[in-house]
Amino acid sequence: MLFFLIGIYIIYTIYKIYLSFLQINFVKQAAKKPAVVLEQVGYEKAANVAIINEKFSIISNLYSCVLLILWSVFGASFLQNLIVKDDTILQNTLLVVAFLLISSVLGLPFGIYETFVKDKKLGFSNITPKIFLLDTLKTFALTFVFGGLVVWAILLCFEWLGKAWWIWAFGLSFTIILLINLIYPTIIAPLFNKMSPLNNDELNSAINSLLNKCGFKSSGVFVIDASKRDKRLNAYFGGLGATKRVVLFDTLVQKLSKNEIIAVLGHELGHFKHKDLLKNIALMFVLLFIIFAIFGNIPSSIYNALGLNGDGGSFFIFLLLYSPVVSAFFEPIISAYSRSHEFGADEFGSNNSTKEDMISALKKLGNENKAFPLSHPFYSFVYHSHPSLYERIAKLENN
Secondary structure (H helix, E strand, C coil): CHHHHHHHHHHHHHHHHHHHHHHHHHHHHHHCCCCCCCCHHHHHHHHHHHHHHHHHHHHHHHHHHHHHHHHHHHHHHHHHHHHCCCCCHHHHHHHHHHHHHHHHHHHHHHHHHHHHHHHHHCCCECCCHHHHHHHHHHHHHHHHHHHHHHHHHHHHHHHHCHHHHHHHHHHHHHHHHHHHHHHHHHHHHHHHCCEEECCCHHHHHHHHHHHHHHCCCCCCEEEECHHHCECCCCEEEECCHHHCEEEEEHHHHHHCCHHHHHHHHHHHHHHHHCCHHHHHHHHHHHHHHHHHHHHCCCCHHHHHHCCCCCCHHHHHHHHHHHHHHHHHHHHHHHHHHHHHHHHHHHHHHHHCCCHHHHHHHHHHHHHHCCCCCCCCHHHHHHHCCCCCHHHHHHHHHHC
16 A cells, blocks of 8 residues: 555656646747747746746756655654554644644755755845745744644544544635735735835725725735845735735835836736636635545545554545645636636736736736746646636737
8 A cells, every 4th residue: 555655655756747748848849930929038037937937846846756765764753653653632632733843844955955056046036045034934824833733633523523533624724815815915925025015105096996996905915025035026905804905015016107007006906806816715615625625535544555544633644645635636726717817816916007007917927937838738628727917918909
């Protein structure tokens, strides 16, 4: 059984690497042709970025596979035998938190390389070692405290609620995910970024006018100092209910015009008006239920194959190790579902600004983020939550 499980994960890894090679070969061929969407220089830079990112992904997937094998063969059982002596909820909670923290430490070399070598070379990263260290320590602290509390609560379900424990654990997990979305912009995000009210009366007035027009109530428009870490542009609506905030990256405010920012926010408001957020929550509800239904009913023989005793801590470790394989089946569904919303949001954004502003904003976002405007169809089918820049702009131009 152990070799079967490892074999399944190796097949999953080969599948991921195959997708990366598909994209690399596609981009190499596309880069030889005349540029689309971006200027020629930006087009070639974006192609180079896409290829480098996929090569990094290949190495990262191979490394993850090696770690999976080591955890499966002896790591998971060793850690459980080291920590779990009396099979108490506290010991199992410490086991899962220890597993999470060790996994994070093992992933640090790739995080350091990506941040300080790859992204520096590609012209994205502004982060300093001090900020990176503080971010890492904060993440570890959040994992230990809040991750530990979540694990402890789900383990209570495992211990007290019989065979139907996974249904209650699913409900609890879904509630926690919604709660995190609720508190993220006001509690979690400020731990990592300074968040200040937008100090631009003209832009602030235009944004609030747009929000009022769309019936979107927010607790304010804020700018975060994203540029201290990264040069990429972004904006999002964070929170749920009364905690909703409009959050702009300072890089976005610096690089886009007022009308282009209104177009970008109009796109995001299009998701709000079309109730895409509620649709995504419903999809997440279904998929999370399936995940818990599968991993909450794993036979004890599978746990035993990894040297685990089949208690609540074993459930978490097996879930964390092998859920990527199950998630791979859902990935194309999630991507297709998300892509189906994007053209409507683009149209909404263009209607609340102009088509020209929307197209100009998309081109600037693509250029500044060095996003290659084309993709291999199968790679896009699996991964992309948005249609390619080329498809989005072509759709707008033909409307």
